[in-house]
Amino acid sequence: MKSRATHPVSNPSAPENPQDRPQPTTNGTGALLSERDIALLRASVAAVEPYAADLPAHFYATLFHRYPQVRDLFPQRMEIQHDKLVRALLLIVDLVDDPDTLVRFCSELGRDHRKFGTQSEHYAAVGECLLATLEHFAGPAWTADVAAAWTRAYTAAAQAMDGAATADAAERPAVWDARIVHHHRYGPDLAEITVRTDQPYPFTGGQFVSMETPWWPKSWRYYSPANAPRPDGTISFHVRAVPGGPVSNTLVHRAAVGDVLRLGRPLGDMALDPASTRDVVCVAGGTGIAPIRALVEQAVLDGTQRRMDVFVGARSANELHGLEDIQRLSQHHHWLTVRAAVCDADTPGAAPGLPEALTAAGPWREHEAYVSGPGPMIYSAARALYRAGMPIDRIHHDPFVRLDFAL
Structure with missing residues (x-):
């Protein structure tokens, strides 16, 4: 599971000049951590996973007790914040063997955290309390080697976040x-x-x-x-x-x-690549039509000559809000085709569901895809596109959804 909204924080001794800040260090092979470190991290996560529901409350209780001054950075209702912590933690562990993606994720997380009022000195406090929480739940699985591996992993993540936040502050406001x-x-x-x-x-x-x-x-x-x-x-x-x-x-x-x-600052990389010449298929469901409409409008602004096929899915015709805006654009731009997929059997003339409509309109092996909507819809649409010949690395989607279907 992926998240961009937890509150990890930074190294209190980091220098003021962004160019002088330490960058995440590697082991000489391009990896942030050794294979042994990665194995230790994942084994420790497996050890604490049975306690995932209790881990966030313990972490925040520890943080607020040891550092009460940070409490004002957080909302009064912490329920959603608890879930975000676990999701971000799991994602960082998932990415420890992909250093480029990990640094990119942590950098964007750090830039986003400026809106909370996060300061460099907060990172050390969070790291201390995070490791104390993991030690509490890991029990005998928490060893000196595990603690050292977590320290290296957290330090790399915190350095990436803090450096990106400082550089961002020189260019734009936090909110x-x-x-x-x-x-x-x-x-x-x-x-x-x-x-x-x-x-x-x-x-x-x-x-x-x-x-x-x-x-x-x-x-x-x-x-x-x-x-x-x-x-x-x-x-x-x-x-x-x-x-x-x-x-x-x-x-x-x-x-x-x-x-x-x-x-807060805009986030995400589900944007059209101006250097690409591939045709595009867009799939939207529910309020996921918003970013798809924005993508179509962006293509108009960019003067694209790429063909775009847009599929908008809904359970009934009443849920097809916003469809008419994209349809109006298709009347003025020959490269744009819009289809509605309504799966309600009680709706006269209802089309097949999105996966079936995508499969029937394919193949898509030469296209790029942009998929937005509820998680299950993203998953099923992406699977249909993959099975219709599209490589998974060309399926762009909401970062909070993991495509883990069998390849």
């Missing part, structure tokens, strides 16, 4: 104020919210954004802009009220024109 200028309800639980930022907000169609509301401070949630950059600087988001979700319900049911939200 942008964003005033709501339009609020449109599509239905009882879905809204399109349009904001205008207080200063230019640099993003590319297909990226996602962390958002904080004034009603739930420090509770950041991720949403994808439903548009490419516009001349007037406005950005639209599709927000669905999740049962029990305080932030999404507030955005849909309480937020109004004039309210001010805060945005």
Whole structure:
């Protein structure tokens, strides 16, 4: 499982000049850790995995007891934060044998953490409490060698995060104020919210954004802009009220024109590669249509000549919100084709589900794919594309979903 929203923190002795900061060190072969270190890390994770549900609460209790000054960096309700910690920890362990991806992930995580107020001295505190927590749950499996391996792994991750955050601070703000200028309800639980930022907000169609509301401070949630950059600087988001979700319900049911939200820096690399000449297939479900619409608009802005096939899936015709916007674009651009896949048997003329529609329209072995929506839909669509001939490294998708089907 992947996450970009935990609160790891940095080396208190790191120098002020970003160029002088230590970079993650390797063992001389390009790897951050030795094969033995990697084996020790994974064995220790296996030892604590039965206690995964209890690990976050113990970690944060330890952190807040030893370093009470960091409590204000976190939201009052910690339930979601607990899940994010475990997901980030597992992902870092997954990536320890892929140093380039690990450093890239940690660098982006560090840049994103600027919005929390994370400082360099926080990293050492978090590392200390993380290792104490792992030792507590690992029991006899925690040895001096395991502790040393974790110290090296955490130090590499913290150095990458802290260095990236410092470099980023020299180029852009940590947060942008964003005033709501339009609020449109599509239905009882879905809204399109349009904001205008207080200063230019640099993003590319297909990226996602962390958002904080004034009603739930420090509770950041991720949403994808439903548009490419516009001349007037406005950005639209599709927000669905999740049962029990305080932030999404507030955005849909309480937020109004004039309210001010805060945005963190744009994240993610699900963006069109301007150097690629491959045709593109896009697959969207639910509010996943937002980044797909943004990708199409970005292609228009870039003056693309690549063919784009867009598939929008839903359980019923009533859930095909936003489809008409992409269909209007297809009327003006010959390279764009849009198809709806409605799987509700009670809907007249309903098309097959997304996997079946993708398979029937293939093969896709020469294409690139961009897939966005609920996790199970991303998984099934990506599997259909792979089975239709597309290499898995050309399937771009939400970073919170792992494609682990048998290859």
